[in-house]
Amino acid sequence: GDQVKQSPSALSLQEGTNSALRCNFSIATTTVQWFLQNPRGSLMNLFYLVPGTKENGRLKSTFNSKESYSTLHIRDAQLEDSGTYFCADDTNAYKVIFGKGTHLHVLP
Amino acid sequence: GGIITQTPKFLIGQEGQKLTLKCQQNFNHDTMYWYRQDSGKGLRLIYYSITENDLQKGDLSEGYDASREKKSSFSLTVTSAQKNEMAVFLCASSRLGGDAEQFFGPGTRLTVL
Numbered sequence: 287g288d289q290v291k292q293s294p295s296a297l298s299l300q301e302g303t304n305s306a307l308r309c310n311f312s313i314a315t316t317t318v319q320w321f322l323q324n325p326r327g328s329l330m331n332l333f334y335l336v337p338g339t340k341e342n343g344r345l346k347s348t349f350n351s352k353e354s355y356s357t358l359h360i361r362d363a364q365l366e367d368s369g370t371y372f373c374a375d376d377t378n379a380y381k382v383i384f385g386k387g388t389h390l391h392v393l394p
Numbered sequence: 395g396g397i398i399t400q401t402p403k404f405l406i407g408q409e410g411q412k413l414t415l416k417c418q419q420n421f422n423h424d425t426m427y428w429y430r431q432d433s434g435k436g437l438r439l440i441y442y443s444i445t446e447n448d449l450q451k452g453d454l455s456e457g458y459d460a461s462r463e464k465k466s467s468f469s470l471t472v473t474s475a476q477k478n479e480m481a482v483f484l485c486a487s488s489r490l491g492g493d494a495e496q497f498f499g500p501g502t503r504l505t506v507l
Contacts, residue, residue, distance in 0.1 A: 290436075317493040327482060329498040372436060380425065380444060380492045381452065384436035 289313055290375050292385035299363045299392050307388045309373035311354040317376040318349045318356045323387070324369045332358070334376070360390075368392045396421035398499035400485050406505045413472040415502045417485030423497075424490040426468035430454055431482045431501075440483075443468055445490070475506045 291310045299305050309318070320332040333340050337351040344364075349356040356373055370387040398419045407413045419426065424445050429437040439452030441460035449460055457479075459471040470483060482501045488494035 319495060321498075327501050327503075329484065331495065331497060334495040374437075376493050376495075378492070380427075380442050380450070381439055382427075382437075382496060384438075386436045387434075 288386070289383050290373060290385040292371075292373055292388050294388060295386065296389040297391070299360075299367075299390065301363055301365060301392055301394055303363055304359070304361050305363065305390075306360070307358040307371050307373075307390075309356045309358075309385055311356075311375055313354075313375075315351060315354060315375045315377045318347075319374045319376050319382070320347055320356070320358050321372045321374065322367075322369050323372060329372070332371075363392045365392050365394060396423075396497075398485055398487060398497060400483075400499040400502050402502060403500070404503050404505070406507065407472075407475045408507055409475055409477055411472075411475045411506075413475055413504070415470045415472075415483050415485075415504075417468045417470070417499055418466055419485075419487040419497075419499075420466065421487055421489075421497065422465070423487035424465070425488045425494065426462065427486040427488075427496065428452075428458075428460060428468065428470045429484045429486065431484055433481070437484060440470065472504070475504075477506050480505050 333347040335349040339348045344361045346359040375383040427442040428440040443462040485499040486496040488496045
């Protein structure tokens with residue numbers, strides 16, 4: 287099975303609403319990265335996490351290593367938040383393992 | 395800060411052709427990576443180079459060669475392009491350390507005719 291499972295696989299949100307994306311790990315994980323791939327294909331770094339929580343503007347991410355999951359919270363969704371969100375297990379020396387992504391569409 | 399540039403942005407080749415993709419970074423990072431992304435899917439590691447004179451195979455190395463010409467540049471060669479290799483190839487770099495944060499280039503989109 288997949289070592290990094292993301293859910294949901296796709297999501298539509300009304301502008302101004304909140305949501306949470308989830309990433310589950312099947313093996314022990316110590317470091318997580320979250321990325322946003324915009325419609326042009328560019329991968330933007332969102333968060334780089336050891337266990338705990340980080341916040342940046344309308345985005346917040348938590349990583350619970352004991353229960354092997356990470357979440358990305360989006361507050362007050364905007365049209366420019368649309369794209370594909372990837373989480374990645376950054377634990378295994380140099381071999382980052384990516385999830386399959388959550389395709390987010392923010393509706394006006 | 396820094397940037398990663400990949401050339402070309404679009405690459406069209408014939409089946410069986412040898413094709414080379416290039417990547418440059420000015421972060422002064424030690425480690426560089428090549429990933430392949432198939433349509434609608436996550437990224438898979440092809441090759442990585444921990445330091446300037448190093449080369450390591452990833453999970454998807456068969457059919458590819460890589461070359462770390464200098465600290466700032468890392469090339470990927472598709473040894474014999476196949477139609478099922480139409481994908482986006484993404485280069486990344488990071489500081490030294492197996493769990494370091496990786497930063498990505500804009501990608502090269504490969505189409506094989």
